[in-house]
Structure formats: structure tokens, C-alpha cells
Amino acid sequence: MSVAQFVLLIGAGFAAGLIGYLTGLASLVSYPALLAIGLSPVSANVTNTVAMVAVGGGAVAKSAPELAKKPSQMRVLGLMGVLGGVVGAIALLVAPGESFEAVVPVLIAIASVSLLCQPFVRGLAGGRRFPVLYPIAVFVVAVYGGYFGAGAGVMILAVTLTMSAEPLWRAAMLKSYVLSIANLVAAIGFAFFGPVHWTAALAMAIGGFAGGYVGPPVVERINPTLLRVVVSVCGLGLAAWLARGWV
Template sequence: MDVDHAVLLFAGGVGSGLTGTMAGLASLVSYPVLLAVGIPPVAANVTNSVALLSTAAGTFAGAQRELRGQAVRILSLSMYAVAGGLAGAILLMKTSSAFEWVVPWLIVIGAAALLFREPLRRWYGRPGRRPPVPLMVFVIGIYGGYFGAAAGVLLLAVMAVAAVEPLAVTNAVKSMVLGASNLAAAILYAFIAPVHWSAVAPMAVGCLLGSWIGPALVRRTPERPLRIAIAVAALGLASYLWWKVFAR
């Protein structure tokens, strides 16, 4: 890998770490960057999942204030995320031919969930209509293992609907739980998937730096504009992926 690509991957990692910890959409930056350096879609996806492991470490270092008292919650949800991540990774290896067609639709669902969070929260709070959060974490873990991009959007949407707390806390907990899902998938990918390890290293270092800085920025960012910006960015990513499919 040449120096230009390494620098681009590092910069993409910084942007991904910032976006992930602030907005729940880390792969809005990292996945397109991996495609831009010439890595095929499925290989870019599994490489992305491995590189993003450092985001959880950076979040842990930079969000101690938000993570205080959240250990039990994170551990309990992480068990479901790990199970889902393993299932999603296996699913990807079995259905990789359909990968590029399915993913944009899943991203749009995540964007819609964030745009309509308040109506969803009211609906979610009605008796008999609240899907268990662990079940939703497991399902999103499957999605995260299948395709890393926008898994954070979906998890952030579910956690934001299910709990009333500052966005900074939700973001930090989301990043740790999603990190567990990524870890499970990444271990499997390391043995059975086409991970581009030369791309993982510079991107992972960038993700570590960006995710360490991100929590401090979240504390100073108004919640509603940030949530809308996340959703708009997700729709942009979906449009980009559709364009990639139909431009062939």
C-alpha cells in the first residue's frame, strides 16, 4: 500500500472515529474510503469491521464521564450483541452475492428511525408495543456483523427511543456495545474473510484518535441538529451505495 493510500485511510479513520462517537455512523466515512483505495465491497466491509474495533477503545478512553455507572448495562447488552455479530458474520459469508443490493435499504431504515425518533419513542412507550431492548440489540448485532455501516445508527435509534438520557451517554454506551458485536465478527472474519490487513492498520489508528476526541465534542453539540445531521448523512450514504450498484 502506497503512502497516499495510507494517509487517506488514516484520515478516514479519524473522521470515522469522530462520526461514530458523535453520531453513530462511523462507516459513513470509513467504508467509502476503503472503496476509494480500490478494495472490493465485501472485502471493504469486513476490513472496515476489523478497523473499527479501535473505536470502542477510543470511546472508553474519552468518555469516562458518560460511561460511569454503565458497566452492568453494557455487559448485559454486549452478550446479545456478540451473539448477533457472530450470526451476521456467518450470514455475510453465506449471502455475499446479495450484499450490495440489501445494504442501502437497511441504512434508510436507520435514518428514518432517527428522523422520527420522538413519534417512535411515544409508540414504544405504549403498553404491549415495546420490543425488548436485548432482542433489538441482538437483531442489530446481526446487521452489524453483516454490514458495519449504519449499525451504529440503528443501535443509537433503539437506545434513544428506549431510554431518556443525554445523547452523549447513549452514544458512549452504544459505541461500547457495538464494539462487542464488531469484535465477535472480526474474530471470525480474521479466519474466513478477505480482510485487507494493510488497510486495517492506518485506519484503526485514525479511528482510535477520532473516537477519543469525539465524546468531548458530543458534550458541546446540540442534540436535535446532530440527530438530523446523522439521518441526512445516512441517506447520503444510501444514495451513494445505490449509485455504485446502478452505475455499473
């Protein structure tokens, strides 16, 4: 890898970290950047997962005091992140991926529409919380996050905003927390059994940590309705891009 490519990946990592915290779409930047320097799709996927651990680490480091205010919630969601990451990593390493990848655009589109319609969905729920269903849904998304990850942040945001009473700024923190754990667990497996490009992962991680770290103070200053709409539209765009292989 050339110095120019290393620097390019640091910049892409920073953009992925910031965009990922704001929208949950870090892989929309990081995955294509890894492909652009010549990595194969599988190598880019596992390298991206390893690098994105730093994105979540930066965001969690900045938002740790706020997250610590609900320790029981952190324990439950952390466990779901660990279990989901393990299952997702195993699925990627041992199972045929074609059938799962075929439904990924549909999953992202559903999450994006749910996020777009979140006020209406919460209205139908009558303001109720779903303390049992919410962790289960987080586990399912964590499995996907450990397996592939693109759009997983959108899914976590949609699940959190529709099944809990958390505001958008805290939902963004929870999203980063869960995905950082799922990515870390998956990354450990990939480190031993996957084709990780470590130099690329290092460059992306340096930028990703910085981008994730500046994310929390930024998201608290953005109009939540506008951010929700932007995330939803970007998520639908990602779903359309991933579905291009259908035609």
C-alpha cells in the first residue's frame, strides 16, 4: 500500500466515523474506499469490520458518561451485541452468503422506512415501550452487523426509536455502543480466520476513531426531525445501491 492510499484511508475513516455516528451509514464510505484501493469484496468486508471497531470506540469514549446513567440497559444491550457479533461472524466465515446478502437491501429498506415513519409508528404503539422485544431485535441486528454491517446503524436507530422512548441523540449513542461490541467480537474472529488487510484497517481505524469521537457533540446540535429524514433517505439509497445486482 502506498503512502497516498494510507492517507486516503485515514480521510475516508474520519468521514465514515462522523457520518456513521450521525446516520449509521459508516460503511457507505468505508467499504467503497477499501474496494477502491484494490481489496476483494470479502477482504474489504472483514477489514471494514475490524476498522469500524475504532469508530464505535471513539463514539463510546465521548459518550461514556451519558451511557453509564443506565447501567442495566448497557449490560443487556452489551450482551446482545456480544451474542449477535459471534453468530454473525460465524455465519460469514462458514455459511454461504448469497442467500443472506439477497435480503440485505430489503432489511435496510424496511429499517429506513420504519425510521422515516417513526413518529407514526410510536403513535400506533401508544407511547408503550417493548422491554422484551427490544433486546431481541437488537440481537438480530447485531447478527447482521457481525455478518456484513452496511446499514446496521440505521436498523439499530429504527429499532431503538420505535421500541423505546429514547430520544434520537441517545439512540445514536446506543447504536454506536451495540455495534462497537458486535464489530469487536466479529473482528476478533476475523483476525484469526479472515483475510484482514491490517495496514488498511489501521489507516481506516485512525480516521474512524477521530470521526466517531467528534460525532456525539455534533448530533446533539442537529434538528432531530431533519436528521431522521436524512438518515432514512440515505438508507433507502444504500438499499437501492446494494440491490443493483438483482437486475
